Amino acid sequence: MTTRPPLSAADPATTAESPSVGSGLRAGLKNRHLSMIAIGGVIGAGLFVGSGSGIAAAGPGILVSYALVGVLVVLVMRMLGEMAAANPTSGSFSAYADRALGRWAGFTIGWLYWFFWVVVLAVEATAGAKILSGWIPAVPQWGWALIVMIVLTVSNLASVSSYGEFEFWFAGIKVVAIAAFIVLGSLAIFGLLPGSDHPASGFSNLTAHGGFLPHGPGAILTGVLMVVFSFMGSEIVTLAAGESEDPRGAVTKATNSVIWRIAVFYLGSILIVVSLLRWDDPAILKDGSYVAALSSIGIPHAGQIMNAIVLTSVLSCLNSGLYTASRMAFSLGGRNDAPAAFGRTTERGVPRTAILASVVFGFVAVAFNYLWPDTVFQFLLNSSGAIALFVWLVICFSQLRMRRILQREAPEKLTVKMWLFPYLTWAAIALITFVLGYMLTDTADGGGRDQVVLSTAVAAGVVAVALVRGRLGRGRETVTSS
Template sequence: MSSALGDVDKSTENPGGSPSSPSADGLKAGLKNRHLSMIAIGGVIGAGLFVGSASGIAAAGPGILLSYALVGAMVVFVMRMLGEMAAADPSSGSFSAYADRALGRWAGFSIGWLYWFFWVVVLAVEATAGARILEGWVPAVPQWGWALIVMVVLTATNLVSVGSYGEFEFWFAGIKVVAIAAFIVLGALAVFGVLPGSDHPAVGLSNLTGHGGFLPHGPGAILTGILMVVFSFMGSEIVTLAAGESEDPRRAVTQATNSVIWRIGVFYLGSILVVVTLLRWDDPAIVAKGSYVAALDSIGIPHAGQIMNVIVLTAVLSCLNSGLYTASRMAFSLGRRGDAPRAFARTVRGGVPQTAILASVVFGFVAVGFNYLWPKTVFQFLLNSSGAVALFVWLVICCSQLRMRKIILREAPEKLVVRMWLYPYLTWATIAMITFVLGYMLTDGSDGGGRIQVLLSVLVAALVVGIALVRTRLGAGRSGEQEPHEVEASAEV
């Protein structure tokens, strides 16, 4: 009997294929290398970086850099593990498919549906955030109208072809990358007083150690900062889902995995370093205006607020675009494995999983409705119950990699082109880091938000896992597309 890994990989690999070449799972390789490259680069830059960094700086001072560095290191390790598995077996289901094979069907079902749920809620959050900005520019259109317009436009984009998604994301991500790069260059010049036309005094590195020191609130503030910044990193894994629809999946995953260190280092640590070096960490403008707007204002950039609104709107649209894509591909993969309605696994002309996209959008619209009708009750519950899913996903990736490494070495060692460093010790260390963050969230005494998120997320996760175990016990069958060797591979482990 042929190996499970080898057979499944043949179905998804399409090296050098044309953009219209189908992968064997029904999707088409419509993403070009430039699309994947920009998705990989821009995927780590979410709206949370622009909007949420101010509260982190206020809580930890310059020490927020250590919070970003620790979370960044954790994400780098997780991405390395995911890259190892995805390079060996590119799949539209990514970590859900690997959990299915490595940990059991219940794990793939559970994390797949939780991840889908997470992105459906994100669609509502980002649609509302984008609508607020657009309403400020064109108040004649109500906020709910803008949310509807944004959702409809991006849904249409995703329904046309995967290439349309890739093209939109290429430009969205490109704007974010250029904006961050320009911010870092201009800010660095201003720090040393050599920015032409700016009257900002040269401050050097004095703001990093002055005004109470590097850790004005003590070392414990680093952990508080971690809770505030950890969720702004969600989205790094999208490139591994998209790789299955690229011209050369294995090459795309390998490049994305190898570049994640400098991407996080430059875009997150680099830009935050500029902010806390350029301004005093306790400058009231950081919280009042936002960290990036305050920094731009301080060096005399005119209309800084509107410039940042454009950039934030771009980040929001990018997140919406990718969220819809990601949710639909996860639903497609679940359908293909028999863990969702079989209609989700059907593709139309152009290789687009139309039913999976529309189903995700419908629930996204429902969540948007909840946000407007019951923002403090129903929608707040949805937010809190999906809040810790990012950490659950990372934890499952780590546990899956521990077992998938052995499967790959046994069945197709030549496909182990990306390797997790210091396996298994660094994998276990990452599991410990993620578990610690979850545990620390339970002790969050600031407003209890972290504790509520973990408890409600665990409650929803337990419900989904319970459903998965019942389905497994009842012997719910796979869809007809699944190969027998996939069941055997799961059973072997």
């Protein structure tokens, strides 16, 4: 019979006291890096690019969709914050699942999360390349994708502080852009923006064109499916905290601030869009919701301005995706759930092998996107599409168990606590399960049903590998002991 390791050893990659002790990682992220990673982590390129489709599908009621998903993210982040503040690690929820649910769970969710982010690398590299090739067409689109990937790979290989510095400025630009958009849009809504001929409509557009829910209450759920994945990335700060100067403080601060970050950046900016424009304005789908809103208040070159902001978001997502995938691979290597080389670092505290393995798969996925976009790459997209929800579900179940482990072994580490435990945890589990079930009703090609079915098939395959590995490991232990 095997016993679980003590809490402080849940992930040998890091320790709460010093991420350099016994791990090779170094505390290279400063507090300002962690603060901006936490703020910018919830602002994905999907907010700028994908919100138009959500508005067209749900009308002003898309605000309720964003609010529902926002509440879910707040609850999940609170649960993750409780565990991460007690034991910050480079493996985050994968290490906690390993401890709370079993080796199979940590192995499975760690590899699924890695797979999710390396596919995201290909998506974001292609998106960035499209914008750059539009500005400088002399360089082919695949060339820009290659350049972007190489630059950010070199940055991540240099040191963790290089990643932090890049992300500090990328996230800073996103934050400033959203804040400026909210200020300018608010002034225009009430007719206070100098030089703008936008009518002072106040909030009348929320109800004046078919009502707040022009397609009925069911459209809220459709909107949920369309916006839920734009929130993925808020958990990155809990992985990065393991390489910061003050891991527990960084996690606590990020967890406590997630409510206002979602309220301002998501709900605030979408409220501005649907207040400035009719929800059925053709420009929302044609030009994109934010470009259409900026154009409506007379901002010149709105399209190019937004392209620059979207490019920054894409580069931020690429940068964070490579960092996140490599740290998850590093943690898996440290727990013997991946090749041992993944768990080693250079003298600068960089998990070079884990980074290179992640970026190689990313390069391969980029090639698939250009060679077989409608077959192989579409399969990759669909088979990773529901993994975000799987991750949140595992975080919930892990927290249910980890709370009791912490109370028994180290109650003094419960500096962040989930509200109304365990009721809100079970409520989050129910909501995630409902969303997954509702996705099965989306039968469009490449839609929710394909994503759930293929992601579940991939997850089942990884679980099978984990169980076989566990059984073989127990067999070797039995032979050794005899």
